[in-house]
Amino acid sequence: xxxxxxxxxxxxxxxxxxxxxxxxxxxxxxxxxxxxxxxxxxxxxxxxxxxxxxxxxxxxxxxxxxxxxxxxxxxxxxxxxxxxxxxxxxxxxxxxxxxxxxxxxxxxxxxxxxxxxxxxxxxxxxxxxxxxxxxxxxxxxxxxxxxxxxxxxxxxxxxxxxxxxxxxxxxxxxxxxxxxxxxxxxxxxxxxxxxxxxxxxxxxxxxxxxxxxxxxxxxxxxxxxxxxxxxxxxxxxxxxxxxxxxxxxxxxxxxxxxxxxxxxxxxxxxxxxxxxxxxxxxxxxxxxxxxxxxxxxxxxxxxxxxxxxxxxxxxxxxxxxxxxxxxxxxxxxxxxxxxxxxxxxxxxxxxxxxxxxxxxxxxxxxxxxxxxxxxxxxxxxxxxxxxxxxxxxxxxxxxxxxxxxxxxxxxxxxxxxxxxxxxxxxxxxxxxxxxxxxxxxxxxxxxxxxxxxxxxxxxxxxxxxxx
Numbered sequence: 001x002x003x004x005x006x007x008x009x010x011x012x013x014x015x016x017x018x019x020x021x022x023x024x025x026x027x028x029x030x031x032x033x034x035x036x037x038x039x040x041x042x043x044x045x046x047x048x049x050x051x052x053x054x055x056x057x058x059x060x061x062x063x064x065x066x067x068x069x070x071x072x073x074x075x076x077x078x079x080x081x082x083x084x085x086x087x088x089x090x091x092x093x094x095x096x097x098x099x100x101x102x103x104x105x106x107x108x109x110x111x112x113x114x115x116x117x118x119x120x121x122x123x124x125x126x127x128x129x130x131x132x133x134x135x136x137x138x139x140x141x142x143x144x145x146x147x148x149x150x151x152x153x154x155x156x157x158x159x160x161x162x163x164x165x166x167x168x169x170x171x172x173x174x175x176x177x178x179x180x181x182x183x184x185x186x187x188x189x190x191x192x193x194x195x196x197x198x199x200x201x202x203x204x205x206x207x208x209x210x211x212x213x214x215x216x217x218x219x220x221x222x223x224x225x226x227x228x229x230x231x232x233x234x235x236x237x238x239x240x241x242x243x244x245x246x247x248x249x250x251x252x253x254x255x256x257x258x259x260x261x262x263x264x265x266x267x268x269x270x271x272x273x274x275x276x277x278x279x280x281x282x283x284x285x286x287x288x289x290x291x292x293x294x295x296x297x298x299x300x301x302x303x304x305x306x307x308x309x310x311x312x313x314x315x316x317x318x319x320x321x322x323x324x325x326x327x328x329x330x331x332x333x334x335x336x337x338x339x340x341x342x343x344x345x346x347x348x349x350x351x352x353x354x355x356x357x358x359x360x361x362x363x364x365x366x367x368x369x370x371x372x373x374x375x376x377x378x379x380x381x382x383x384x385x386x387x388x389x390x391x392x393x394x395x396x397x398x399x400x401x402x403x404x405x406x407x408x409x410x411x412x413x414x415x416x417x418x419x420x421x422x423x424x425x426x427x428x429x430x431x432x433x434x435x436x437x438x439x440x441x442x443x444x445x446x447x448x449x450x451x452x453x454x455x456x457x458x459x460x461x462x463x464x465x466x467x
Contacts, residue, residue: 031110032118033062039123040103041065041072044082062117069115073108083234083404088381088396092411135174135239135277137162139256143209144271147182147262152439154262157213159199160276164254167283169247173240174277175233181267183274185234185405189217189227189257190248196255214374217257227257228292229370229461232407240407241279243367246465247287288465290367295424295460297356298330300341301376301447304349304431311445314338321450330449333358349444350431351378354458357386357423366414368463369395370407371424374456375434376447377402379427382460384416386423394422394462407463416464426458 031037041049041059049059059065065072075081076099084097099107110116141158148154177183191199198219202211211218217227230248231240242248260274281287303312310316318324331337334356346352371380382394395408416422433441436454447456 030113030116031106032116033065033110034118034121034123036106037065037110037115038062040099040107042123044097044099044103066115066117069111073111076104076107083401085397085399085401085404085406086395086408087398089393090396090408091393091414094409094411135172135279137278137280138275139278140178140273140275141209141258144178144273145209145260146271147264147269149264149269152263152265153184154264155212155214156210156260156262157199157202157217158210158258158260158274159203160256160258162250162254162256162278164250164252166252167249169249169281169283169285169287169289170230170278171242171247171281171287172279173231175231175239176275176277177233178272178274179262179267179270182262182264182270182272184261184263184403185232186261186274187216187232187259187405188230188276189259190230190250191217191219191227191255191257192251193253195219195227196253199255199257213259217259229407230256232370232405234404234406239277240409242290243409243413245288246290246367247281247285249283249289290463290465291364292461292463295356295358295382295422295462296326296330296333296449297354297424297426297458298334298336298338298341299327299354299426299447299449299456299458300338301352301354301428301430301456302342302346302349303444303446304346307349307444311443314342314446314448317446317448317450317455321448321455323448323450323455327448327450330356348431350429352428352430353425354428355423355425356458357421360416360418360420360422363415363417363467364464365467366394366410366416366462366464368407368409370405370461370463371395371397372405372457372459372461373400373402373426373428375402375436375442375454376428376430376456377426377458378429379425380458380460381423381425382462383423383425384414385420390420395460409463415467422460422462424458424460428456 046060049055049057051058057064057068082097082099086093139160139162141160145156145158175186202219205211256276258274258276318327321327369382371382373380377400379398380400381396383391384394385391394414430444430447433443436442442454445454447454449455449457
């Protein structure tokens with residue numbers, strides 16, 4: 001009996017000394033840089049946030065990471081970082097840059113704990129991602145280009161001759177920026193011999209290599225002269241290998257237009273020769289040709305209530321854009337009329353919606369998707385068979401940002417049959433002044449389809465193969 005009482009007393013003392021469960025949980029040591037935070041940053045952030053990279057500070061430097069911990073926590077909590085525009089019910093995509101809720105919480109807890117470094121240890125670099133290996137054929141513009149120091153953002157197109165004397169398939173590509181601190185994004189277009197004269201006429205016209213462009217090659221107001229999209233590069237991406245057994249067919253005599261966006265706010269101007277690498281297969285290799293079709297919707301963006309003067313008229317917008325053919329033709333394709341957009345209530349002008357339904361002409365297997373607007377865009381969405389039991393989203397970018405564009409490849413191909421409907425929807429904010437590419441304020445004005453900075457587009461692109 002005495003021994004039992006002693007055991008009970010001892011147990012009571014132990015329980016009294018033990019902290020409550022909630023206190024134990026609070027006592028859990030915080031994450032440290034050398035423990036869990038450093039590997040997270042390496043895997044998800046240092047592709048942009050490294051010395052000489054496009055981002056404003058390096059996160060492969062522990063001192064910088066500690067200094068920026070509160071900003072890191074705020075950016076990942078809001079979803080702004082890492083930049084991954086697709087959202088909503090977009091299907092699973094290859095190369096997604098998303099953080100799990102647990103990873104976000106780790107970074108937030110680290111910042112709240114004053115960003116401890118922890119025990120010093122070597123952090124191995126993450127293994128190279130898919131699409132990073134060099135490819136056999138390398139091309140670059142004939143001359144280096146130094147961005148225009150008068151611009152905060154310089155968009156320049158360069159003409160590249162891949163020397164095609166026979167048809168072949170491109171099966172993958174890499175884009176290697178020469179000045180990683182300055183190059184914000186790159187878009188590749190393929191043009192045929194019929195567009196070559198237009199490109200050569202523009203190349204070097206202002207005494208500098210290439211020519212100014214925005215949104216596309218800017219060869220003319222005819223969309224047939226805009227070229228076929230080949231690929232994209234944005235900071236943090238590695239490269240693209242097209243789906244196995246497929247390739248983009250390039251005809252003999254084709255050229256590649258490389259549009260480079262230089263961000264002069266990221267560093268001083270310096271000569272750049274961004275390089276393109278290609279993997280190819282012979283034209284007779286039996287690959288399925290990657291095909292594609294563009295989806296457009298009318299662009300009729302009105303001035304906000306109270307906006308007056310010539311700049312708020314459609315005629316002025318048409319004359320300024322120089323793309324009347326597309327502005328009017330998009331209405332013809334979509335069975336709409338400018339009057340429908342001019343008579344509707346736009347509220348304060350901050351959510352002006354344009355949409356278009358297009359029938360699918362042939363059975364096809366959808367492999368990838370892309371979308372494009374300019375600076376006034378706030379959301380873009382592509383859907384298959386909307387409003388039916390077979391409805392599904394192909395791409396939803398709920399917070400459009402012109403600075404973060406890309407091509408997206410479905411993890412699982414999507415079947416589209418002849419007679420199905422594809423819808424593209426674009427939303428624009430034209431209620432206030434916004435910064436232009438050169439940092440200048442862009443006041444609201446009437447906008448139609450156009451290549452210019454203050455014009456707009458509503459464009460989707462589907463990559464597919466025949467069944």
